[in-house]
Amino acid sequence: MKILIVEDDFEIQDSIMQYLTSGGFICEQAYNLEESIEKISLFNYDAILIDINLPDGNGTELIKELKIRKKTSGIIVITARDAIEDRVKALEFGADDYLVKPFNLAELNARIKSLIRRIRFQGDNHITAGDFQIFPNSFKVLVNEKMVELTKKEFDLLLFFVSNAGRVITKESLAGQLWGDEMDFTYSFDFVYAQIKNLRKKIKAAGKRDYIQTIYGVGYKFNPS
Secondary structure, three states: OEEEEEOOOHHHHHHHHHHHHHOOOEEEEEOOHHHHHHHHHHOOOOEEEEEOEEOOEEHHHHHHHHHHOOOOOEEEEEEOOOOHHHHHHHHHHOOOEEEEOOOOHHHHHHHHHHHHHHHHHOOOOOEEEOOEEEEOOOOEEEEOOEEOOOOHHHHHHHHHHHHOOOOEEEHHHHHHHHHOOOOOHHHHHHHHHHHHHHHHHHHHHHHOOOOEEEEOOOEEEEOOO
């Protein structure tokens, strides 16, 4: 799962980055409004953490841009304790949740996971898609009632496929989802191919067929049943 952290305080930014990265998230950073708008124009994110008070503008402007561009990212606003009007305005513009500084990183982590689950899978802790049963909180996957042991990257890849079932997904989207925008794409494409090969092998062994269709020259399509 890929997160954009928009925060101009370097210490807060780094602490959030380190904590979420250690928990398996792909994290990218932006320190001002201009940089964050450029990021959302180029990439998609599962969730975006937005500090309201940025050096070159108000974080609500980024929320407006997300809605104009019809982005489906979950939005969590980070505000100062006395910024009640900003919190209300952010929620009115379309933010999904907010946290008041200082906040507990474990709570932030839980809220991000809950928000992504709500957006992707209507809040279900147990996801059923065709022959697949997926339990995001325990990283458990069943295919035709058979347990499939996946690595963290393979699990994230499967979740991304499930949330985009039936759609053609480009290799660029998959590379960005697994690595973020800092990776060398030549290398990350090789990584994607290897991850898909391993995922295919594991779920095919349980499901007795190939659920991932290669769309040559473009990417892949996932059919869960």
